[in-house]
Amino acid sequence: MTPERTRPTHILASIATFAGIGALLALHCGSLQVTAQQVQRTPVEVRLIDGAVLRGQLQSITDKHITLQAGLERIAKPLTEVVQIAFSADSGQLGVAPEAQQAQIRLTDGTTLLAQKVLLRPQQLECQLFSGKAISLPWDRMRWVLLHAQDARARTELEQTLAKKPAQDVVLVLSRDGQAINAFSGIILGSDEKGTRLNFRLEEDVVPIDPARLRGMIFARRAESKNADGVRVMDRFGNTWVAKNIAWQNDRLRLDTYDGLSAELPYAQIATVDLSQGRLAYLSDLEPLRVEEKPILANIWHYRRDRNLAGGPISLGQRVYRKGLTVHSRTVLEYHVEGYREFRCIVGVEDSVSGPAKAVVRIEGDGRELFQATVSAGDKPRELALPIEGVVRLRLIVDYGDDLDLGDHVAFAEARVIK
Structure with missing residues (x-):
């Protein structure tokens, strides 16, 4: 979305309207009560x-x-x-309702947290997670913040802005009429003592932004560190912790993150623990070297990581997958995979496609064909294990089939390279 092209003096009126002292940035959606219990034979x-x-x-x-x-x-x-x-756990006991008002915070070590309440402070962000845990996050530990994360419009604007790799900090602000979310580049300075405004340097002016209209912040000056050896712990409240140290106990896991956070998670609150620690990499966690997207008839559907093209979970053969890539024909994705020996995935037309669909899937290593097949809606997904030792560039190609590009939503579930 193109930022509003107004001079800073006019932006003061455009984005700095306050609702008084009550305009604290607080996202409430009902606290979840969780009782830690001894978990035996989980x-x-x-x-x-x-x-x-x-x-x-x-x-x-x-x-x-x-x-x-x-x-x-x-x-x-x-x-x-x-x-x-x-x-395994009863999904009805824990979790966050998709429609619940929430904020998502990405830290520089890759840790991603989901909060039900957020307050701006001069030196940090005060957060209450859906587990009830309260934490303070220093401004210099944050990569980006998405407020009202349940709003697809705000998430799309954040993703599109991140894809541009902005050279300055960016704030995403709801327009005064509520019809648009506008991106402004400058420097995020922090909030006032009471958290009633975010101070933002725009060109030569410091502009106070009303937290009630703030939708996101990107801290472009803080590069995200690559902690390939970290243990990734995903809990049932939507948080992903990137840990440098973990300790297994009788009924819980203790962890310390690279950015200095500590957590103690009962097994009943844990969804997954990723112990691959550099031995395995999911393509959805890697940045492609090349992206080519050229549909015939439909509008461009940009490839998605860990979601289907409609934004839901990836599903193939009525099985839901947490990791993967979903693309529309014609798409080419190319990745640097030097040092890995095998590529594995489950490939097929994603279950959300209701009509006919037929696409050609090719996988190449340094230009040499490793796999080719036509996949159609309703077909049994194919499980692939392809040797790639010595390969530097791995290319995934989804091309048009007999039905042109109609319904060509192809998923590479659990797409990963292994050392």
């Missing part, structure tokens, strides 16, 4: 680096081994062979 799903999946009751876990009870069989595996542990 059901888990364990994914190994060779692609095998183990399911059973968790018996014990240490920094060396994990032990499951699967029926009458007791299974022990070294943690060095484990890439992910998924904890």
Whole structure:
């Protein structure tokens, strides 16, 4: 979206309207009460680096081994062979309703938090997570903040602005008539003592922004660190913690993040623990070297990471996948994969497509064809394991099929490269 082209003196009137002292930036949607309990024989799903999946009751876990009870069989595996542990729980007990008012905060270490209440302070952001945990986040630890994260319009504006790699900080502000979200480039200075305004340097002026109309902040001066060796813990309140240290206990996991946060999560609150630690990389977590998107008939559908093209979860063969890429024909995505030995994914037409669809999928390594097939709506998804040792550039190509580009929503679920 193109920023409003008004001079700073007019922007004061455009974006600095206050509703008085009550215009604190507070997002409330009802606190969730969670009681920590002793979790015994927790059901888990364990994914190994060779692609095998183990399911059973968790018996014990240490920094060396994990032990499951699967029926009458007791299974022990070294943690060095484990890439992910998924904890089963009643999804009705925990979680965040999609329509709940919420703020999403991305830190410089990759940690992403979902808050039900946010208050601006001069040196930090005061947040209350949906678990009830209160934390303070210094301004210099934040990469971006999306307020009203449940609003698809605000999320789209944030994603489009991030894709431009702005050289300055950016604020996203709701227009006075509520019809548009406008992006302004400058320097975020922090808030006043009471949190009733965000001070923003726009050219030569310091402009006070009303928190009630603030929709997002991007801190362009703070590059996001790459913590490939970090353990990624996703909890059931929408938070992803990137940890440099973890400690397994009888019924909970303790962790410390690279940005200095600490958390103690009962197993009942954990969704997944990613232990790949540099041995495996999901393509949805990597930046492509090249993106080409050229539809025939439809408007351009930009590729999506970890979501389908409509913004919902990726689904193939009636199974939902947490990670992956979804693209529309014709799309070319190219990735740097030097040092990895294998590419794995499940590919097919995404389940959200209701009509006919047929697309040609090709996968190339340094220009050499590794896989080609036509995928159609209703077909059984294909599970691929392709050797890529020595390959530098991996290219995913989804081309038009017999039905031109109608319905060509192709998903590469769990698309990952393995060392």
